[in-house]
Amino acid sequence: MSVFPRISLKPEVTEYLRSAFLNKEVSAAGGLQEAECRFQKLLACLSHPPSYTCVRASTHLAPLEDIGLRLTEELRKQQKCSSSAEELSVGIAPHPRLADVLLLPVDGPRPVERLSSEVVVGAQCGSAVLRGAHVFAPGIVGSPKYMKAGDPVSVFSDLEGRCTRGATGFQGNKVFVGNGVAQMDRSAIFATDTPARGVGVRMVDPLYQSPSFDGVLPGMVFLQNLPSVVVGHVLGPRPGERILDMCAAPGGKTCHIAALMGDKGEVVALDRIRNKIDHIRQNAQMLSLQSIKAYCFNSTQAVSDGPTHQAEGPPFPPESFDRVLLDAPCSGLGQRPNMACTWSLKEVSSYQPLQRKLFHAAVRLLKKGGVLVYSTCTITLAENEEQVAWALGAFPCLTLQPQEPHIGAEGMLGAGLSPEQLRVLQRFSPELSWDQIETTAPLACRADRDTIGFFIAKFLKT
Numbered sequence: 001m002s003v004f005p006r007i008s009l010k011p012e013v014t015e016y017l018r019s020a021f022l023n024k025e026v027s028a029a030g031g032l033q034e035a036e037c038r039f040q041k042l043l044a045c046l047s048h049p050p051s052y053t054c055v056r057a058s059t060h061l062a063p064l065e066d067i068g069l070r071l072t073e074e075l076r077k078q079q080k081c082s083s084s085a086e087e088l089s090v091g092i093a094p095h096p097r098l099a100d101v102l103l104l105p106v107d108g109p110r111p112v113e114r115l116s117s118e119v120v121v122g123a124q125c126g127s128a129v130l131r132g133a134h135v136f137a138p139g140i141v142g143s144p145k146y147m148k149a150g151d152p153v154s155v156f157s158d159l160e161g162r163c164t165r166g167a168t169g170f171q172g173n174k175v176f177v178g179n180g181v182a183q184m185d186r187s188a189i190f191a192t193d194t195p196a197r198g199v200g201v202r203m204v205d206p207l208y209q210s211p212s213f214d215g216v217l218p219g220m221v222f223l224q225n226l227p228s229v230v231v232g233h234v235l236g237p238r239p240g241e242r243i244l245d246m247c248a249a250p251g252g253k254t255c256h257i258a259a260l261m262g263d264k265g266e267v268v269a270l271d272r273i274r275n276k277i278d279h280i281r282q283n284a285q286m287l288s289l290q291s292i293k294a295y296c297f298n299s300t301q302a303v304s305d306g307p308t309h310q311a312e313g314p315p316f317p318p319e320s321f322d323r324v325l326l327d328a329p330c331s332g333l334g335q336r337p338n339m340a341c342t343w344s345l346k347e348v349s350s351y352q353p354l355q356r357k358l359f360h361a362a363v364r365l366l367k368k369g370g371v372l373v374y375s376t377c378t379i380t381l382a383e384n385e386e387q388v389a390w391a392l393g394a395f396p397c398l399t400l401q402p403q404e405p406h407i408g409a410e411g412m413l414g415a416g417l418s419p420e421q422l423r424v425l426q427r428f429s430p431e432l433s434w435d436q437i438e439t440t441a442p443l444a445c446r447a448d449r450d451t452i453g454f455f456i457a458k459f460l461k462t
């Protein structure tokens with residue numbers, strides 16, 4: 001059952017994406033009609049959440065089976081505390097190919113009746129609610145005039161960011177994401193002296209029901225999209241190596257890399273935004289990882305001029321790292337659910353130059369014989385296959401490598417790459433099986449197909 005409309009984009013952005021998905025190579029290979037059909041499915045599936053939640057387990061601390069059992073116990077406790085009449089069976093399943101992944105089913109869309117009191121939240125907060133979160137107070141933009149803690153409310157997501165903060169009603173473009181109970185009075189949420197923190201609305205009857213991971217086994221499980229976990233495995237870090245994560249915050253992949261190395265070696269995490277570095281450090285501490293060193297730095301300038309640079313932190317001499325991850329800043333259009341993106345075409349298409357600058361630094365910092373993984377959470381050709389084609393031309397020392405595991409589809413036609421090159425790329429394309437995925441099918445079967453949109457390329461520097 002489809003509850004949300006397809007993702008709402010500016011017409012110029014829709015046309016830009018259409019021209020990529022219906023490019024000449026694609027149309028010649030499969031026909032224009034099939035390409036249009038794939039594109040329409042893409043727009044529909046992006047506005048819906050995946051049908052499961054993926055968590056990465058800290059298998060450097062305990063066996064997957066033990067973590068699965070402890071998680072089941074914790075979630076059962078959560079259900080007992082929940083006032084929801086309907087119980088969600090926990091049903092955790094290990095991923096058949098990823099030894100550190102647990103999958104949990106999401107139940108939805110469920111028939112939930114709307115209440116007369118409406119709380120309006122920002123689009124990002126609304127998407128988080130659809131993936132199992134409660135509503136945090138900073139995400140609330142509007143509430144009933146006399147709302148008190150304990151009031152039952154319906155929560156709506158403001159798709160276009162039009163609701164003014166503190167509004168008592170909103171008639172704009174909004175979608176219903178479920179019912180909850182206010183945890184604060186309106187006056188506390190919109191207080192001007194001390195901005196409100198913590199849960200503002202506890203969701204009791206969400207449209208999509210999945211467990212809330214707020215405070216659940218924080219050192220043992222980490223919420224992460226499936227393709228993001230695949231990135232760590234594809235990079236293939238080994239104990240004792242020195243690894244660079246160039247765009248690391250909040251550190252999900254950094255921590256995964258350190259865990260895969262058994263916390264032996266060094267993982268250097270860089271990010272340009274200072275307060276995001278604290279998130280990397282907090283996550284490393286929470287997951288008991290000592291091998292991570294995080295620095296606030298612009299990675300386009302992370303190569304030092306001469307080989308004599310002695311300091312521990314960036315910039316680094318050329319050929320300093322065994323493996324480099326470039327999880328690039330990108331247009332993020334693969335994220336699900338995403339019901340509306342208000343970006344202009346200029347914004348959506350602004351990332352290619354920065355990604356190329358980062359690529360230059362990545363190649364220089366990598367040792368000969370080292371591995372470079374480039375990834376994005378977007379669906380555009382310009383940030384994915386076109387970047388690979390450009391990199392192969394710009395850096396003759398790079399060769400494309402097969403990936404293990406290879407769970408996504410192959411790369412998309414249109415950037416002039418050969419069939420062999422496309423086969424070793426990994427493009428997670430939920431639209432390819434959208435409307436064929438049976439929600440009753442075993443979790444492990446649908447998990448690999450019902451992902452966010454994502455892209456991974458692996459190179460070897462020869």
Ligand SMILES: C[S@@+](CC[C@H](N)C(=O)[O-])C[C@H]1O[C@@H](n2cnc3c(N)ncnc32)[C@H](O)[C@@H]1O
Nearest residue numbers: 247248249250251252253271272298299327329
């Ligand atoms: C896709 S996010 C990274 C997500 C992260 N790898 C993870 O798995 O948790 C991209 C990050 O790149 C950072 N960034 C953007 N430009 C950068 C630059 N020139 N140097 C370093 N970091 C940059 C952004 O601040 C953002 O945190």
